[in-house]
Amino acid sequence: MTKNLNIDVDERGYYGRFGGAYIPEMLHPNIEELRLKYRKMTADPEFKKEFDALLKDYVGRPSPLYFAKRLSAHYGTNIYLKREDLNHTGAHKINNTIGQILVAQRLGKKRIIAETGAGQHGVATATVCALVGVECIVYMGEVDIARQAPNVARMRMLGAEVRPALSGSRTLKDATNEAIRDWINNPEDTHYIIGSVVGPHPYPDMVARFQSVISEEMKWQLQEKIGRDYPDAIVACVGGGSNAAGAFYHYLNDDRVRLVAVEAAGLGVDSGESAATSVLGTEGIIHGARTLLMQTDDGQVIEPYSISAGLDYPGIGPLHAFLIDSKRAEAISVTDDDALAAALFTARTEGIIPALETAHAFSALDQMDYGPDDVIVVCLSGRGDKDLAAFTTYLNQLGE
Amino acid sequence: MNRLSKLFKENTKNLLNVYFTAGYPNLDSTVTIIQNLAEAGANLIEVGMPYSDPMADGETIQQSSMKALQNGMTLDTLFAQLTEARQYTEIPLVLMGYYNQVMQYGPEKFVKTAKAAGVDGLILPDLPVFEYEQEFRAIAEANDMQVTFLITPQTSDDRIAKIGQLSTGFIYVVSSSSITGKSGDITEGQKAYFARIDALDLQQPKLIGFGISDAKSFRTACEYANGAIIGSAFIRALKDVDDVGAATRSFVEGILEPVG
Numbered sequence: 252m253t254k255n256l257n258i259d260v261d262e263r264g265y266y267g268r269f270g271g272a273y274i275p276e277m278l279h280p281n282i283e284e285l286r287l288k289y290r291k292m293t294a295d296p297e298f299k300k301e302f303d304a305l306l307k308d309y310v311g312r313p314s315p316l317y318f319a320k321r322l323s324a325h326y327g328t329n330i331y332l333k334r335e336d337l338n339h340t341g342a343h344k345i346n347n348t349i350g351q352i353l354v355a356q357r358l359g360k361k362r363i364i365a366e367t368g369a370g371q372h373g374v375a376t377a378t379v380c381a382l383v384g385v386e387c388i389v390y391m392g393e394v395d396i397a398r399q400a401p402n403v404a405r406m407r408m409l410g411a412e413v414r415p416a417l418s419g420s421r422t423l424k425d426a427t428n429e430a431i432r433d434w435i436n437n438p439e440d441t442h443y444i445i446g447s448v449v450g451p452h453p454y455p456d457m458v459a460r461f462q463s464v465i466s467e468e469m470k471w472q473l474q475e476k477i478g479r480d481y482p483d484a485i486v487a488c489v490g491g492g493s494n495a496a497g498a499f500y501h502y503l504n505d506d507r508v509r510l511v512a513v514e515a516a517g518l519g520v521d522s523g524e525s526a527a528t529s530v531l532g533t534e535g536i537i538h539g540a541r542t543l544l545m546q547t548d549d550g551q552v553i554e555p556y557s558i559s560a561g562l563d564y565p566g567i568g569p570l571h572a573f574l575i576d577s578k579r580a581e582a583i584s585v586t587d588d589d590a591l592a593a594a595l596f597t598a599r600t601e602g603i604i605p606a607l608e609t610a611h612a613f614s615a616l617d618q619m620d621y622g623p624d625d626v627i628v629v630c631l632s633g634r635g636d637k638d639l640a641a642f643t644t645y646l647n648q649l650g651e
Numbered sequence: 652m653n654r655l656s657k658l659f660k661e662n663t664k665n666l667l668n669v670y671f672t673a674g675y676p677n678l679d680s681t682v683t684i685i686q687n688l689a690e691a692g693a694n695l696i697e698v699g700m701p702y703s704d705p706m707a708d709g710e711t712i713q714q715s716s717m718k719a720l721q722n723g724m725t726l727d728t729l730f731a732q733l734t735e736a737r738q739y740t741e742i743p744l745v746l747m748g749y750y751n752q753v754m755q756y757g758p759e760k761f762v763k764t765a766k767a768a769g770v771d772g773l774i775l776p777d778l779p780v781f782e783y784e785q786e787f788r789a790i791a792e793a794n795d796m797q798v799t800f801l802i803t804p805q806t807s808d809d810r811i812a813k814i815g816q817l818s819t820g821f822i823y824v825v826s827s828s829s830i831t832g833k834s835g836d837i838t839e840g841q842k843a844y845f846a847r848i849d850a851l852d853l854q855q856p857k858l859i860g861f862g863i864s865d866a867k868s869f870r871t872a873c874e875y876a877n878g879a880i881i882g883s884a885f886i887r888a889l890k891d892v893d894d895v896g897a898a899t900r901s902f903v904e905g906i907l908e909p910v911g
Contacts, residue, residue: 263781271782272779272781272782273750273777273778273779273782274777274779275706275707275776275777275779275801276776276779276800276801276802276803276806276825277707277801277803277805277825277828279779279803279805279806279810280805280806280807418713418717419703419704419717424704428704428706431706432706432709435706435707435828436828437828438805438828439805439828533755534754535751535754535755536749536750536751536754536777537704537751538704538706539706539777546751546755548755549725549726549752549755549756550702550749550751550752550753550754550755550756551702551703551720552703552704552751
């Protein structure tokens, strides 16, 4: 470590000036209970034992760190893929939901609510609710219900109720609003499993800690494979930013490692149909956190757009706002078309169909500078089965 | 003297606070609604600043906010309308909205502009006490802008005491664990909660809100507090009406008449 960056959250949930808990009084008792208990609860040896055992035997961790030979040859560098797509349920989301269901059980909560965009977090939440046998309600934007139908079917199969969010752009932001309203109406028996590093403190930190298993494993896996425990760069897609937070976590204070956050540009950053928050966003408050968000001069949230339901969010987790604002992380934006092309290229080069979200991270390799000896880890956050309808449309357009 | 202080000094019972979303049903409804609420007998008015993501509000206020924004409502338009309304009435006006709106306008500029437009108090439900003390208290107090906090059935007595110390305006007693817009009779459990709050002997006046929708629930709430707040029921009464002023008067009369 060449200098001490000391990036961490304070006890009120601030990373620098980003974070906090801007919540109505109705949510105060639940948020305060979590704030006071989450660190102690998750540090308890019994908790850790149960969490680690479930990650190993139920999720299938550690997830492999795979040297992508043909991609590396194409880009003229060394590319490793952190295979979160191989987790049970097909994405990194399950790391967090396993942790949070254990928290919910210790808080004595009998009912679980969640929001979902791409449906991966909804599936991961429905899965852990089935695992422990509690009621599960997932809010999902009406638009996303249509474009991620396979995941809706999976949630139903797992016994969850999927409730459509009908307001705003009927996507992830609106599903989050509805989940918050549900929690206000059901403060005593319900735990809200937020799926990303967003929302009021302690959620961003709690979710980042559960996802930090990604970079924890990367350290020893890199040591085994390349003889040093750090890469030169880590690339991850960012909607709210939970897979990126997990992939960056143990390297936040290690400035030998470039952190690359890849956002969805939609139809283009300047097209008016985008979700590139770090470029288009300004400081404000969304879902209880002070962060960067896309908004008008009058503070009205601008409806985002991306082909990827998981990145279609007008804000960004406060950790990422801090990392980008302080230049610790660099942000790259990738359009719908480039993400689709990257998904196809990855499929045909490595035999791996990535989620549309993850395809944005792969496409960022086209925009990055690196040397032939560099080691780059791409967080392969999820698999693309859920996006086959979009991929099929794309193939048809290409005439294949 | 702040109009709210004056009101609570002169009247301590059966105070009717009516909420409406500025810019709903029409962009220029604000002055008409304020004038008619005041004339029909409301004691204070809560003016909602429409917001794209009103997380503490239910469907009715959410939809009225969306309509108001589609109608073109902005903070500067609203401040101009309030300035105009002040030519006709001295009824206390309280602005309700979300902290991001204040933050983007600039907290100090917002408070000074609102004050100049005749606003007496603010309710910002997503600005909790810790953040309020850090970021906003000094500005509000320097400009005699009274700030109201919410308490709920889950708020502990210690925290209520703390909120009592910080509240410069009335205390907003949220009637149940709920977003706005639910209606129905007040339950025995709610009455016990109101009585508990009443027994705490807070310095500030208390108004009960959320779920107050008609003359009956208004009268019951008034037994346990200085008055009550009606919002969603009024918004529903404005839907698809031709004469906003007449609808406003008849709504207030319907709430107040049976009290005599």
